[in-house]
Amino acid sequence: MGTITGVLGPIDGRDLGFTLMHEHVMVCASGLRAHYPDLLGPDQETRAVAALRRAKENGIDTMVDATTFDLGRDPLLLKTVAAESGVNLINVTGWWLDVPRFMHGVGPNQMAREFVRDIEEGFRGTDVKAGLLKCAADSEGVTPMLEVMARAVARAHLETGVPIMVHSFPTGQVARRQIEIFRDEGVDLTRVKIDHSNDTTDTEYLEWILDQGCYLGLDRYPGRNVSPHMRTLTLKRLMDMGYADRLCPAHDCICLHIHKENPDGSIPEEHEFQRSNPEQYLYIKRFVIPDLLEMGATEEDVDVLFVDNPRRFLTGD
Numbered sequence: 001m002g003t004i005t006g007v008l009g010p011i012d013g014r015d016l017g018f019t020l021m022h023e024h025v026m027v028c029a030s031g032l033r034a035h036y037p038d039l040l041g042p043d044q045e046t047r048a049v050a051a052l053r054r055a056k057e058n059g060i061d062t063m064v065d066a067t068t069f070d071l072g073r074d075p076l077l078l079k080t081v082a083a084e085s086g087v088n089l090i091n092v093t094g095w096w097l098d099v100p101r102f103m104h105g106v107g108p109n110q111m112a113r114e115f116v117r118d119i120e121e122g123f124r125g126t127d128v129k130a131g132l133l134k135c136a137a138d139s140e141g142v143t144p145m146l147e148v149m150a151r152a153v154a155r156a157h158l159e160t161g162v163p164i165m166v167h168s169f170p171t172g173q174v175a176r177r178q179i180e181i182f183r184d185e186g187v188d189l190t191r192v193k194i195d196h197s198n199d200t201t202d203t204e205y206l207e208w209i210l211d212q213g214c215y216l217g218l219d220r221y222p223g224r225n226v227s228p229h230m231r232t233l234t235l236k237r238l239m240d241m242g243y244a245d246r247l248c249p250a251h252d253c254i255c256l257h258i259h260k261e262n263p264d265g266s267i268p269e270e271h272e273f274q275r276s277n278p279e280q281y282l283y284i285k286r287f288v289i290p291d292l293l294e295m296g297a298t299e300e301d302v303d304v305l306f307v308d309n310p311r312r313f314l315t316g317d
């Protein structure tokens with residue numbers, strides 16, 4: 001059985017257990033927590049540890065923390081939170097959507113080398129290594145700089161063998177172009193997971209992605225625009241179509257985020273994501289799995305989605 005690199009070191013595939021494949025402890029911007037920590041609200045470590053302890057107590061063993069450099073990655077925070085909560089955390093390298101203008105002109109081989117170092121040697125100044133690669137494109141499609149990052153991620157994957165998660169925009173069918181780039185780079189598409197795919201109910205498009213060999217991240221719960229129940233109906237429909245072994249539901253939950261000033265000048269105690277999902281990492285356990293069982297899924301199906309699929313995707317076994 002293969003292993004995957006967590007923030008505390010290698011994790012045996014058999015020890016991954018119940019796994020959420022796209023979550024965040026903290027999302028902000030690179031360097032923000034070091035320079036303007038108060039924007040993220042009080043007692044950050046304490047709040048994050050408490051949220052993940054609650055998750056662990058309710059049977060969540062592992063989470064992929066999808067926070068790249070440009071989303072404010074803080075490897076040492078993740079290390080503390082993993083150690084104190086007992087949840088295995090796996091961090092990513094690669095890039096999300098924010099490429100600073102001074103970086104325009106960097107090339108894919110150059111960025112691939114940096115990502116490979118994150119995987120093999122660790123994030124600079126720490127002993128924390130990345131376990132996955134991530135790239136992104138959204139409503140504007142794969143812009144030239146996002147294409148550089150996608151190709152860099154593909155090349156770092158070919159060198160290291162670690163799997164790729166992809167922030168995508170299903171409403172614009174953006175994965176068609178992202179997959180084309182991976183194919184062009186020679187990536188084995190069974191090591192690629194196309195995320196945020198439950199922001200659509202268009203199963204014809206999702207079936208096309210699955211037929212390319214990719215996994216699907218159905219990782220927005222409760223999410224916006226599409227109701228949670230509709231998301232679960234789409235999940236069940238794809239299971240019934242025979243794709244149960246490549247579907248990965250998760251929340252895209254953010255525990256620590258910027259607390260934005262109210263119109264009256266006060267600072268809210270809870271940030272917008274906390275307000276929209278007070279259950280945090282437990283929403284799926286409390287609402288989605290019961291809904292899925294009600295639709296006729298079995299406990300074995302639940303294990304496939306949250307134990308077998310993550311283990312297979314993460315370890316490559």
Ligand SMILES: [Zn+2]
Pocket residue numbers: 022023024066252
């Ligand atoms: Zn995310």
